[in-house]
Amino acid sequence: MSxxxxxxxxxxxxxxxxxxxxxxxxGKLLQARGFRVTNQKLDPYINVDPGTLNPYExxxxxxxxxxxxxxxxxxxxxxxxxxxxxxxxxxxxGRIYQSVIEKERRGDFLGKTVQVVPHITDEIKRNVIALxxxxxxxxxxTEIGGTVGDxxxxxxxxxxxxxxxxxxxxxxxxxxxxxxxxxxxxELKTKPTQHSVKALQQGGVQPDILVLRTEHRISxxxxxxxxxxxxxxxxAVVQSVDAKSIYQVPLNMQDEHLDEIVLHKLGFDxxxxxxxxxxDWNDFLDKREKATEEVHIALVGKxxxxxxxxxxxxxxxxxxxxxxxxxxxxxxxLSDTLTEDNAAEMLKPYQGIVIxxxxxxxGIDGKLAAIRYxxxxxxPCLGICLGxxxxxxxxxxxxxxxxxxxxxxxxxxxxxxxIDMMEEQKxxxxxxxxxxxxxxxxxxxxxxxxxxxxxxxxxxxxxRHRYEFNxxxxxxxxxxxxxxxxxxxxxDLVEIIEYEKHPWFVGVQxxxxxxxxVLRPHPLFxxxxxxxxxx
Ligand code: GLN
Numbered sequence: 001m002s003x004x005x006x007x008x009x010x011x012x013x014x015x016x017x018x019x020x021x022x023x024x025x026x027g028k029l030l031q032a033r034g035f036r037v038t039n040q041k042l043d044p045y046i047n048v049d050p051g052t053l054n055p056y057e058x059x060x061x062x063x064x065x066x067x068x069x070x071x072x073x074x075x076x077x078x079x080x081x082x083x084x085x086x087x088x089x090x091x092x093x094g095r096i097y098q099s100v101i102e103k104e105r106r107g108d109f110l111g112k113t114v115q116v117v118p119h120i121t122d123e124i125k126r127n128v129i130a131l132x133x134x135x136x137x138x139x140x141x142t143e144i145g146g147t148v149g150d151x152x153x154x155x156x157x158x159x160x161x162x163x164x165x166x167x168x169x170x171x172x173x174x175x176x177x178x179x180x181x182x183x184x185x186x187e188l189k190t191k192p193t194q195h196s197v198k199a200l201q202q203g204g205v206q207p208d209i210l211v212l213r214t215e216h217r218i219s220x221x222x223x224x225x226x227x228x229x230x231x232x233x234x235x236a237v238v239q240s241v242d243a244k245s246i247y248q249v250p251l252n253m254q255d256e257h258l259d260e261i262v263l264h265k266l267g268f269d270x271x272x273x274x275x276x277x278x279x280d281w282n283d284f285l286d287k288r289e290k291a292t293e294e295v296h297i298a299l300v301g302k303x304x305x306x307x308x309x310x311x312x313x314x315x316x317x318x319x320x321x322x323x324x325x326x327x328x329x330x331x332x333x334l335s336d337t338l339t340e341d342n343a344a345e346m347l348k349p350y351q352g353i354v355i356x357x358x359x360x361x362x363g364i365d366g367k368l369a370a371i372r373y374x375x376x377x378x379x380p381c382l383g384i385c386l387g388x389x390x391x392x393x394x395x396x397x398x399x400x401x402x403x404x405x406x407x408x409x410x411x412x413x414x415x416x417x418x419i420d421m422m423e424e425q426k427x428x429x430x431x432x433x434x435x436x437x438x439x440x441x442x443x444x445x446x447x448x449x450x451x452x453x454x455x456x457x458x459x460x461x462x463x464r465h466r467y468e469f470n471x472x473x474x475x476x477x478x479x480x481x482x483x484x485x486x487x488x489x490x491x492d493l494v495e496i497i498e499y500e501k502h503p504w505f506v507g508v509q510x511x512x513x514x515x516x517x518v519l520r521p522h523p524l525f526x527x528x529x530x531x532x533x534x535x
Contacts, residue, residue: 004132005266006171008160009143010153010207012196013178017213018249020073022176022240023143024080025250029259031081032276035138038131039077040089041070042124043145044152048094051435059308063462063514064089067438073143075312075514079319080250082517088130093152096123116155124159148175149199157203164205169267175200175207176240179214188216190226197230208265209236211258217241236261247285247518251278280519288322295326295529298347300370300387301356302363304332310356313384316516317354320525324533335363335370343369344377352380352504352532355387357464357511361410368394380504380532382524385465388497388507389419392469395482395499400473409467420470422493436463440488442495442510448485450496450506453527459486461495461510468509469494504531 051069396405407419486496
């Protein structure tokens with residue numbers, strides 16, 4: 001049996017307790033001890049992947065280098081661990097069923113009745129074990145989405161039960177629950193936790209470690225009581241008090257000795273295992289703590305009502321602010337509310353503007369108004385994916401005088417489709433299949449601002465789009481100062497535009513936000529913020 005250790009993280013009592021942050025934090029601590037760690041997320045919903053989900057449903061759709069449209073928790077994993085994740089790091093019930101059904105159609109089950117147990121559970125386990133058997137990791141930390149007790153979670157809990165049975169000491173279960181504080185009684189209540197652990201036990205899983213999310217500190221007495229009721233030793237009951245920043249959580253978990261408890265339970269000699277070296281992490285947090293001067297940035301997009309919809313952009317900007325010794329104050333502005341008439345007034349308070357990615361034509365006019373304001377008033381502006389496409393449309397209309405310039409996505413009939421679908425993609429009917437997804441190379445033009453920013457001539461960035469800059473208009477744009485400075489040479493696609501008559505006006509067809517991490521902030525965001533504060 002492989003030496004890889006498998007850790008499962010389940011959640012109880014309520015959703016949104018931060019299983020993803022807890023998993024990433026534990027991963028970080030183990031990694032900082034010198035172990036090779038990967039985090040995985042299993043999502044109990046039936047969508048095959050979150051690619052077709054509206055961001056209002058599950059927040060941002062994250063994209064891995066290998067082109068998988070993934071749950072946003074993979075973004076946390078990458079930002080914390082600074083290690084890339086792949087398709088195998090995220091799985092949904094839909095994909096598991098799809099794969100089992102494909103096998104059934106192929107006749108792989110040799111006439112057997114195909115059932116949740118063992119076929120679905122086997123498929124779940126196969127995908128977890130695949131990471132372990134790759135030989136690349138000492139620890140696989142698998143987070144089970146949803147809340148224990150949900151109908152959808154049952155096969156996953158059963159898979160955990162089986163893995164614990166099969167892998168014994170090499171497998172561990174952590175259950176994260178919530179301990180509410182009743183203000184009227186001035187008391188923390190552990191009963192929901194007890195019930196949640198019972199639900200887990202009913203599925204045959206005895207948690208080895210409990211992490212109690214709480215707004216107030218939990219006494220040792222209470223920990224003892226929870227441990228006793230839940231068959232968990234008192235010293236394996238850990239509390240996770242609300243933190244100021246998600247990046248504080250690994251340190252809080254270190255203070256609670258979570259990594260030590262995990263190692264001990266998995267049979268390591270904690271005394272001879274190196275301590276977690278969190279110096280870089282601490283430096284980052286110190287910088288963050290000390291940065292009191294603010295930088296005010298507006299993010300113009302159409303999904304602003306949900307905090308999670310632009311998660312990676314927020315985090316990338318906050319990394320960039322920290323490394324520039326500033327505190328990020330990010331205002332998300334609903335693009336639908338912006339017009340040519342009010343843009344100057346609404347955007348006046350901001351030192352920089354980011355135009356968000358997106359799909360469909362709602363809010364496009366607002367984005368165009370914001371871009372025009374930024375361009376004409378020398379406000380640093382970063383357009384991401386759809387944001388870049390809007391920069392192209394705005395420039396064509398207002399600078400090149402092509403009044404009907406548009407994207408075929410919004411207006412299929414326009415004769416001036418400055419943004420258009422790639423020829424070979426026009427014939428595809430499957431919406432998912434027509435998307436350009438994952439990391440592609442991009443060559444940077446000698447002498448461009450972006451080449452200076454990146455400090456190299458070829459970069460790899462992640463994509464998620466169907467439409468592209470229409471090369472027919474390239475000379476026109478370049479002659480007017482909008483330079484195409486990043487090119488995918490093989491497919492002859494424009495990846496970056498840069499306006500030379502402006503202090504910082506850059507549009508990128510890719511998503512730099514997916515690859516900014518705590519210890520490796522993204523150069524584009526860094527330079528964007530740096531320029532803002534120098535102006
Ligand atoms: N809707 C645009 C396209 O498909 C942009 C996508 C995006 O912003 N991710 O090309």
